[in-house]
Amino acid sequence: MLPTYVWTAQTNSTCETSIDMELFLHYSLIPSFFIILVLSYLQRRVHHKQLDDKSYLLGIRFGIVMPLDFIGTFNNRWSYGIAFGATANKVMFLFSEGYQPLQVPQWAQAIVLLIGGIEVGLSHFPFFACLSSDFRLISSILGFVYSLIWFTITVLYIVQCPHGQLIGAYETVIFYWPSMLCLAFLLGRFVYMFVKALKIHLGLEVQNEERSFLEVHQAEHVKQLMRKPREQENEKSWFQRRIYEWDPYFQFPSRMIGSTVLAFICLYLFIIIEFCVYTYIVRELNVFEGGLESYIASVNDTGVLTPAILQIKELIDVAKGVWMLTIFSASLTCISYLFHILACYRKHIKRLWLGKKNFIPLKFHNPSSSNSVVAIARYSGWQIAYILWGYLIIHVVQCLFGVMIMYGLVLPIIHNQALEMLKGLGIGILTISIVVGLMVLQLKIAARFFLQPKIKPGDKQKPLALNNRIPSLDWHAVCGPLSHQPCTRWFLPYLADGQQRKETTEVHPLLALKSFIWS
Template identity: 35%
Template structure:
C-alpha cells in the first residue's frame, strides 16, 4: 500500500506538470519551465462524458475489492482510539483514493501517449502483484483453521480484479499504439463528435413512420435497445461495481457457510452426544443448510434483477424527461439545485452500498421465511405424510378461510347484484350505479359489524405486505418505499431524482447539439473573418445578406414587425399599416 501510494503521487505530479493552466501568475513568469505548469488533473468526469465509459467501469472494477474492504472496515492504516474510528476510516478512504487515482487520470488526460505509458506500467505492477499473491496463497496447505481455509480460497476474490486489470492493460496498450500512430502522422487530437446526440436530434426532425414496427415480447416486457441513447460513465461504473460487490459478498458468504457446514459436527460433537439425538440434529442441520443455500440463490437472483433495473429505469426516466413528461417525479416535486449536485456526488457510492447491504438483509429475511415454510410445510409432510398435514391445515386455518370467503362474497355480491347492467355491450366494466338499493342497505348494515373483524386481518396483511415490499425494494433507490406525500422522507429517492434532473439539464441532446453547433459556427465565422471590420467588402456582402434574411423572416412572421425597435419609435398607425400590408402580401 505504501509503495503504491508513493508511485501514485509521483504519477499525479508528473501529469500535473504536463497540464498547463490558462491563468499564469506573475511569479511564474520568471521561470519559463514552470509557466502555467502544475495544473489540475481531472481523474474522471461524472457529469455526462461518454468517452472511455467501459474503461472507467473496469477501472472501478479493479478497485472494487479495496472499496468493499473499506465498507466493512477490514483495512486500517493506523490504530487509533475508538472515538476516532470515523476519522481513521476517512483517512483510509483518502489514501485509497490517491492510490487508485492514476488508473483514472491516465485514461482522462489529454496527453494520451504519456497517460497510456504511465497507466500501462501502473496497472501492470498491480497485475503482477496480484498474480504473485494468488500463486503464493495456493501453496498454503489446507488445515482446519478458518484463516488458512480462507486464504486458500482467496483466488476467488482476485479473479474479477485480474480480469479488470487485464482489460486495462489492453486498453492502455491500444492508447499507446494510437498515440504513436498520431505522432507519426502528425494528427492532432480533436474533440470527439457526439454522434448519438446528433442522431437523436435528426430522428426528432424526421416524419414519424406511418406503420408501427411490431415489437417482440422481450422488447415489450424486458428491454428494448435504443441506438440513440448512451449511458454515462457514472451509471456504467456504478453497475459494474454493484455486480462485483455482489459477487464478493456472495462469495465470502458462501465460503463461510461451507466452512461452518463442514466443521459443524466437529464443533458441536460434544453437545450432540450429551444433549441431542444425532439423527434429529443432522435433520435440523440439513433443513437449515438447504434453506440457507436456496435463499442465497433467490436473494442473488433478485439482486441481479435489481441492479439490472438501474439501467432500465435510468433510461426510462431520462427519455421521459426529454419529451417533457414528469410522471415519474413526485406530484409536489420542486427542483432544488442542491439536491441535483448532491445526487451527482452521492449516488454511485450509495447505490453500491444499498446493493450489497440490500442483498445481505434480503438473504436473512428470505432465510427466516424459508425456515418458517420448512417447519410448517416440508417437515410435517416428510414426517407424517401429506394427508396428515392437509388435515392439520384444515383444522388450523378454517377461521382464515372463512374470513377470505367473506371478503370474496362482498366482492361477488357487489359485482352481480349491487351494480347496474352495462350501458353498452362493448363496455369493459359496469357503471358505478347502485342497483337493488334495499338489499344493499340491509347487507351494508350486517356487514358493518363483520368488517371490523375483517379489518383486523387486513391490518395484519397490510403490515406483512409493507414489510415484504420494503425489504424487496431496499436496494432500489430509483423507487421510493414511502407512501405518496412522504417521498421527501426517503432521502435516497430524492437523491435519485436530483441526479436524473441534473443529468437532464446537462446532457439533453437538443441543448447539447445546439450549443455545440453554435460554438462550431461561431469559431468558423471568426476564423473565416466574416465579422472582421478590417475589410469593407465582407461588411457590404454581409449587410445585403442580413437584410435579405430579415425581409424573408418578416414576410413569414408578420407579427414580428410590431416588435421591431424602429417600428416602436414611430406612431402606432404606421405600424398597423405595415402589419396589414405584410398580412395582405402573405395572403
C-alpha cells in the same frame, strides 16, 4: 462484523508470503503522487492569473487533472468501468471495516476509515487520470507501468499463497481474479492508447480534435424523433415487451457503467465473504454436534439420542441446506435488480428529455446546484451499499421462508405425516377461500343491487352512482308511530286531479311521498 473476521483470517493464514498487500498499498502512494505531478505539469490551466506572468518556471502549468467526468461523459465508458472494478477489493476492505491503517480508539474509527478511503482513492487515482489525460503518449506509458506494478504484485501474492483456511484450495484466486482481470484489461487498453498515440505523433494517423456539442447517439436520437415511425417498429417481440428493449440511440454514461461494474464485483466478493462465514459457522456447528453426541453418550448408557437432540440436529441440517440453496436465489434477485436499475435510468432520462417530471417528488423538481453535484458524487457509493445490504436482508428473509416450507411441507412427508399435513393445509386453504369468497360476494352484491345500470351498453362497468330510486319507505317513515308526531301528508297540498298530481310530483319530488300514501 463477521466480514472483518474473514479478511483477518485470510491475512493471518498459515501460508508465509513475502508480500503484504496493505503495506504495498501504502507504498503505492509514492508512484501515484509521481504520476499525478507529471500529468499536472503537462496539464495547462484554463484560468490565467497575473502570477503566471512573473513565473518563468511554471507558466500556466500544473493544472488540475480531471480523472473522470461523472456528469455526462460517454468516451472510454467501459475503460472507466473496468478501472472501477480494479478497486473492488479495496472497496470491500473499507465496507467490512477490515482496512484500518491506524490503531485508534473506538470513537475515532470513522475518521480512520475516512483516511483509509482517501488513501485507497489516491492509490487508484492514476488509472483514471491516465485514461482521461489529453497527453496520450505519456499518460499511456505511465498508466501501463503503474498497472503492471499492481498486476505483478497481485500475481506474486496469489502464487505464493493460493490457498486459504476457510474455502481451502485456491481461496486467494477466488478473491482476486476479478481485480486481476480488470488490471489485465487496463494493460491492454494502455497498450492500445500508446500505439494510437505513437501513430499520431509520427504522422501516420490524423488526430480527430473536433468535439461536437451533441454526441453521435444523441444526434441520432433527435433525427429519429423527426422521422415518421414505421408500422413494423410498433410490432415488438415478447422479450422487448416484457423484459428489455434495446435502444441504439441511447448510451449509459460512464458513471452508470462504472457503478454497475463495481456493484457486480462487490456483490460477488460479498457472496464469497458470506460463504466463508457460512463455512466457519458450519465447522463450529459440527464441533457442537460432536460434543453434544459425546455428552449424550456419556450420560445415557444405551447411547440412544433423545427426541430433543434429534430435533436440534434436524434443525441444523435444514438450516444448512436452506442457506446454501437461497444463496443462488438471493444472488439472482440482486443481479436482476442491477439490470432493473439501468432500465429505470433509461426510462427516467427519456421522460426528463420530454420535460415530464411527474414521477419525481415535488421537492426534487428544482434541486440546487450543490445538491445535484453532491448527489452525483454519492450515487455510486450509496448504490453499492444498498445492493450489499439488500442482498443480505433478502437472503435472510428467503432463508426463513425456506425453513418454514421445509417444516410445513417437506419434513412431514419425510416423517410419514403427510395426511396430517394435508389436513392442516386443507383447513388453511378452506379458511382463506371463505374469506376471499366473502370479499368477492361483497363486490358482486354491490354491483348488482347498489349501483345504477350502465350508461351505455358497451361500458365495461357500472358508473359510481348509488341506486337510491327504489321506494323502500314504510308507514312509520311517512307518518310517525306516535300520536303527537305529524304525518307527512299533512304538509302536502291536496290535489284532486291525478294528472295535476303527476305533474306536480315531477316538479316537486317531495310530493312522491303523498303518491306513495294514496297508492
